[in-house]
Amino acid sequence: MGIEGTVAWVNGRLRDPAEPVLSALDHGLTVGDGVFETCGVVQGRAFALTRHLRRLQHSALGIGLPAPDEALLRDAVAQVLAAGTGLGRLRITVTAGLGPLGSGRIPGEPTVIVLAGPANPPDVVRVVRVPWVRNERSAVAGLKTTSYVENAVALAHAQSQGADEALLANTVGELCEGTGTNVFVERDGEVLTPPLSSGCLGGITRELVLEWGAQAGLPVREALPGELPYTVLDDVAAGRAQLGLTGSVRTVAPVVALDGAAVTTGPLVAELRALYAAREPQDVDP
Template structure:
């Protein structure tokens, strides 16, 4: 796996170089947003969609979005270095924070901090999931935003891994199926896909959106529908989507073993094919 790349303030730095102020608001209170993208042969997949979501997350958090040309230039620099050092499939992360600020929730209104990093990623594969006892608050002011306030996900994923799973699944305050720590959930029901709507509080995943579009193109019925959390325990087949997984089958929910679904396998292949044909769909 290639060594991670780190690009800050127009320059590359060693991965462990201390670069961000200890009083950066992204550090002190998690006041920032980010995007994780797949690198396909050194090029960023669906960059435009990721940048649109980065803007939406920033505006939802009350931050000015970073200048798009600045972000694209930084991404291009990281892509070229990644290719030059022989990097293959990987992940690229764009982080944008409020910058230097006070040690409380107020902001200073200063210049934001932009970080672009890249690193290797393990090939995706079937995954076991664990339903965790905590819930997403679909009425939270940051519901559906991809913010750097990620401690909730860290705790949930740690519990899932302690139970032998690779991803944690959340319900919401209404008892509905919501999402994983970094994934969206699809169930195979009655010969089609069903996924929780954005009103559940789940993230508007880039891969989720593409699966909705590309499944319809492939003649696979897919709909957004509020589902009880228990439905993930009852569905014969289920899948996760994310930028580093594509669409991958769930093979166990808590202690219940399930098989990879036929539509999931078909759509996983379709997603892989189309993502290689259309780099920025």
Template sequence: MTTLVWVGGRLRGGGLLDDADEPVVAARDHGWTVGDGVFETMEVVHGRAFALTRHLKRLEYSMARMGMEPVDTEWVREAVGEVLSAAEGLTRLRITVSSGAGPMSSARGDGPHTLVVVANDSPALTECRAVRVPWRRNERSPLAGVKSTSYAENVVMMEFARSRGADEALMANTHGHLCEGTASNILIEREGEIVTPPLASGCLPGTVRGLALEWGAEASLPIRVAAPGELELGVLDEVTSGAAHAAVTSSTRRVQPLASLDGVELAPGPLLTALAEVFADRSARDTDPQPRRA
């Protein structure tokens, strides 16, 4: 696998002078010691990071929610450009920004930020096999809806899923309402429409989720955000019974109907299949769809 790493203005890996596995983060960096950082992962399409502008907007949002000083997005764009121009065939890119070096406590230091950009040519995720997990997302957490590097609870849930032959874990929030996956948003097709949990559920404001809502509506598909509390976790029982259908959305999966849930093989829903086709067509024509103005 080809891996490229940009940090501190230098490229590593991909046949360059430095190895991609060379240590690049200081021992006192708060991104390492306490998970004080944010990140974005995106698909690379024909040498370009898909929806980069939207991902950078969410990066800024996450940093503001974390109380971190804003990052120079042009600096980030330049780093991304250096990485993507250094090798062909790259498929996935991640931007990570931490608050930089800090004391041996939860108190934040004075920075400056640490920026790391990593890209590789890992294969696309071709199907999603999901399970429900017994833990719940805290929609009142200060990190709810933030793409934070404090990711350990997602790791625990993903290992639970992997131990059961799955590659994604779906969860409820503290009210028992359907929320999200560890690395994806969820769409439910039922009663002739597609609905997705609202941001009030505590889910991440996914880039592909947002585009699926926009592009699906523009294609006259019946798609909307559910009302708070409309989707209980039990709606997944309708999916396993065949009365409803489900798909996940993420930057590495796009719109991907579930292949199985809790070990039950599933058929894709017609509306979700149509939405996946709409997304594929629109994303092929526009690799950097601009955010809508408020």
């Protein structure tokens, strides 16, 4: 995917997206010392921006960076969205700024980047199981950091198998999440998503599906610890359960294939997808 249609704002002003703007010593580049958020763009606005900025602050504080300047970020987002057309995805990145070649930090100004560009999310998803696990006891468990190479490796493996996403267990054999998605399991007349204690990211779409689904009277909830073992995917393969994935750009998407074999889709996941599609344009910053 190229940079056509991308709008960039870096450290105070709009830039040509092809312009070199980072120092070779930016700690976000040398050691992945930064945090980020990705929002969908709905009706020309960043969807659920307040929630995303709250999580960005949580992630920054979680890795020991100062809380980002919310007013600055909101202004940058407004500039970027005003400067582009056909935008579907917005990303905010904050790094520790200049740093040494090692992991230590030096005091200084953060690097702040806001990008927006087109998005063409799929309506359905094909997933695979992978041999790697998410460490639910990691120092960055549940934080959205720029140290994303584990996800890149797992996703590349999935794509090499003809899939769109990889599903990860955690170190104790529980279903955790995808590389960039939360997972929902439909079985026995309800829809469950792994608890945050599994090490999964507290996704904004996940959060809204739980809230909006409960408000609509749909049987959707966070699973109890240990209630969704990774082996629940065997039930999916056998047709006894179904899957849906959530993310800020794809919203709610049913899974139609697991490990290269077609699987059934669930009616409750379809209801949640329809509910989200109806609610999203009604309140762009819920």
